[in-house]
Amino acid sequence: MPVISFADLSEKVEAILLKAGFDDLHADALARIVAAGERDGAKSHGIYRLDGILRTLAAGKVSPDAQPVIDDEDSGIIRVEAGGAFSPAAFEAGLPLLADRAHDLGIAAMVINDCVHFSALWPEVEALAERGVAGLSMCPSYSAVAPAGGTRPLLGTNPIAFGWPRLDDAPYVFDFATSVAARGEIELKRRAGEPLPEGWALDADGHPTTDPEAALSGAMLPFGGHKGSAISTMVELLAGVMIGDLTSDAALSALGTTTLAPRHGQLILAFSPERFAAGRSNPFAQAELLFSAILGQGARLPGERRHQIRARSMAEGIHLSDEEMAGLDALLAG
Amino acid sequence: MPVISFADLSEKVEAILLKAGFDDLHADALARIVAAGERDGAKSHGIYRLDGILRTLAAGKVSPDAQPVIDDEDSGIIRVEAGGAFSPAAFEAGLPLLADRAHDLGIAAMVINDCVHFSALWPEVEALAERGVAGLSMCPSYSAVAPAGGTRPLLGTNPIAFGWPRLDDAPYVFDFATSVAARGEIELKRRAGEPLPEGWALDADGHPTTDPEAALSGAMLPFGGHKGSAISTMVELLAGVMIGDLTSDAALSALGTTTLAPRHGQLILAFSPERFAAGRSNPFAQAELLFSAILGQGARLPGERRHQIRARSMAEGIHLSDEEMAGLDALLAG
Incomplete structure (x- = not known):
């Protein structure tokens, strides 16, 4: 090997x-x-x-x-126009400003518009954590997931990632699709010729299926039933509609295929724990107590x-x- | 009746x-x-x-x-000291400032410290939506939920609520516990003498149970497996640790019982869709397209x-x- x-x-x-x-x-x-x-x-x-x-x-x-263009009007929003290029360079262009603004105001947001997206979100919240700020990143993708109670693709797999800076360890980071599985996982199952677990997907007629092919031409399901579906809808609203960019549905219509990377926007929130704690306690030390308690009962950190x-x-x-x-x-x- | x-x-x-x-x-x-x-x-x-x-x-x-005391240092954070009183009056005291700050900066946060909590969060995000801002509200509770892979109560039922203003309709609002069920739902099942659905809870030994009594002296489970568990942990970090207030674990230790309302803090984020969209589109009109598409396939809004x-x-x-x-x-x- x-x-x-x-x-x-x-x-x-x-x-x-x-x-x-x-x-x-x-x-x-x-x-x-x-x-x-x-x-x-x-x-x-x-x-x-x-x-x-x-x-x-x-x-x-x-x-x-396309070179990322930063629009910083000195509010809580740092906007980066990606110009139809992939998102990572746009994120890196806005990152120092976002972290600084979070330190200044306590909370700040980066909006990336008109980017093409393929990457995981954890590298972004890790980069924020390295600068001492907690981060929450989310974006639409393209319609592939049926809302809870629905039958057809509408929502994207809409990932959410969160990062928290740790004192002596790699940051606490989670990053997951709000679908039961990521589209990539279903694609890998298809390539491996393996069936999907139950509850991952609907076929083109809106019925449950374990066949990766049928799932890819049908709809995935959100994680956690109606709760996950609501969170995925929130991602469409905050990281699509609110930032004046495409929803997953509009991104798919614009692209016309799921075989290429979709173009839409992205939202990254940044929080300064020091500003939020305001001297009431040491938030980084307090967080370690929580992590220890999770690990102490045999559970894992994400x-x-x-x-x-x-x-x-x-x-x-x-x-x-x-x-x-x-x-x-x-x-x-x- | x-x-x-x-x-x-x-x-x-x-x-x-x-x-x-x-x-x-x-x-x-x-x-x-x-x-x-x-x-x-x-x-x-x-x-x-x-x-x-x-x-x-x-x-x-x-x-x-106790009268709510507002600490507004003109950043993105409006802090309200509740002085050990219930949270609703503190929220109402900070609400106008929070909405204004969101309109000014695009994004703002309200921190409520030292409040006692019993209420649902949807009234708060509805109140924000009436002022034209999207809201995301969350708080710890007291240890009642085992992290995914764990065996004992550590996390709270940690509710999350989100609201989005609608043009001609009541706002889009979801509000749910990040446990499979709210503690109140288990309590109502106990009073009704009904068993719990599978997957709601663990008994005191960390084994699955459908007995409400056993669940109340054991641990509830997070919704959506490890994903819901990660979101619940994020609530502890952002709305407990970060704001210099108690985690669910610390709230329970301080109170010593789950029969009284717990004292901790709360975090409410507010977003101005107009500021975020920055003239690129009408976010409220675009959101209606998404809601119509959800309803159009027979699914419901939360x-x-x-x-x-x-x-x-x-x-x-x-x-x-x-x-x-x-x-x-x-x-x-x-």
């Missing part, structure tokens, strides 16, 4: 993206995100995503070189497995399959 | 609370909240709560007359049933049982 360092994998992916036509800014930002997915064992957000990135570029549905795999990847390198490595080399040569 | 108007029920409850020793400010604010629960068919937040309110007062665990019952209550009066009405009269006479 081939092993590659995080730095070498990032470089290889960056070279593939440069060769495909992305400029330095975007090739660099995208490569770090894709390599981070592999490094953390988040296979559905790793090099598996390269196909979609390159297909979206080839279809002319993403700008390879980012735990990812950070264990990351530590191993950084120590031993990242394990890829022969097929995966050959795929990368083919893209680089091709 | 006795029928009583919303105004008369509010007045009756207010008289009970005044008689018990609450001052005008708190008796009025509490009575409107309790009566609104009955009006909307939210039985677990209606007059059923009077017992707990009066018990908490009799135990000396809530101030009947606040729908509550608003139907409200309309009926306002037209026909609120139906109480003979026992409920007698209970109110006994409290008033007693």
Whole structure:
């Protein structure tokens, strides 16, 4: 099984993206995100995503070189116009301002408009946590999920990620789709020829199914029944409608296919725990008591497995399959 | 079956609370909240709560007359010190400032510290929606829920409510416990002698149970497995730890019982859709397209049933049982 360092994998992916036509800014930002997915064992957000990135570029549905434009009117909102490019460079452009504004006002928001989206959200809330602020990030995707009680795709898989800075540990981070499963997980099941667990999806007629093909042409279901459905709807409202950008339904209509990365917006909220606590207590120390109590009864923290795999990847390198490595080399040569 | 108007029920409850020793400010604010629960068919937040309110007062665990003190340092955070009184008066004191700040900055937060909490959160996000801002409200409660993978109570039922202003309709509002069920629902099952659905709770040994008694002395479970558990943990972090107030675990330790209303803090976020949309589109009109699409496939909006019952209550009066009405009269006479 081939092993590659995080730095070498990032470089290889960056070279593939440069060769495909992305400029330095975007090739660099995208490569770090894709390599981070592999490094953390988040296979559905790793090099598996390269196909979609390159297909979206080839279809002319993403700008390879639009420069993020920041609109900062000194309110609680930092707006970054992505110009139809992928989101990671836009996020990185706005990040220092967002963190500073959160420290100034206690709370602030970054709006990314007109970005194309494929990445997980945890790298963003981790980056905020490194700057001492808690973060809550969310975005629509494209219609793939039926609302609770419905029969057809309308909501996106609408991920939500949250990060909290920790004193001596990697930040507390969760990042999940508000569908029962991420679309990537169903796609991986399809590729592996495995059935889906019950409760993941409806077929095209609105009936429950465990067939990945039927699910991909039907609808996924929200996690947690009507509660998850309500949260997913909130994501459409806050990170679609409210920011003057597309809902998942509109994103799918605009793109016309689920095989390319969708274009829409994103919302990232940032909170300064020090400002919120206002000297009443040390919020970072208090948070550790909560984490200890969770771990103390044998439960796990959500980012735990990812950070264990990351530590191993950084120590031993990242394990890829022969097929995966050959795929990368083919893209680089091709 | 006795029928009583919303105004008369509010007045009756207010008289009970005044008689018990609450001052005008708190008796009025509490009575409107309790009566609104009955009006909307939210039985677990209606007059059923009077017992707990009066018990908490009799135990000396809530101030009947502390005046909310606002600390507004002109940042994104409006802080209201409740002084150990119930939360509704503190919320109402901060509400106009919160809405104004959201209109000014785009985003703002209200922190309520040192409040005693028993009420549903939907009245708050409805009040924000009436002022044209979207709201997200959350608070801890006291340890009653085991984290996913755990065995013992640690998290609270940690409700989350969200509201979105609508043009010609009652606002879009959801409000739910991040436990599978609210504690009040389990209590009502116990009183009715009915078993719980599977998956609601663990017994004192950490094993699944359907017995309400066993559940109340064991642990409830979060909704949506590890995802709901992560969201509930986020509520502890943002609306407990971050605001320099108690987690559910600390609230229970401080109070020593689950039979009284717990003392902790609350966090309410407010968003101005106009400021966020910044002229790119009309967010209120766009939201209606989403709601129509949800309704168009036969699914329901989360606040729908509550608003139907409200309309009926306002037209026909609120139906109480003979026992409920007698209970109110006994409290008033007693």
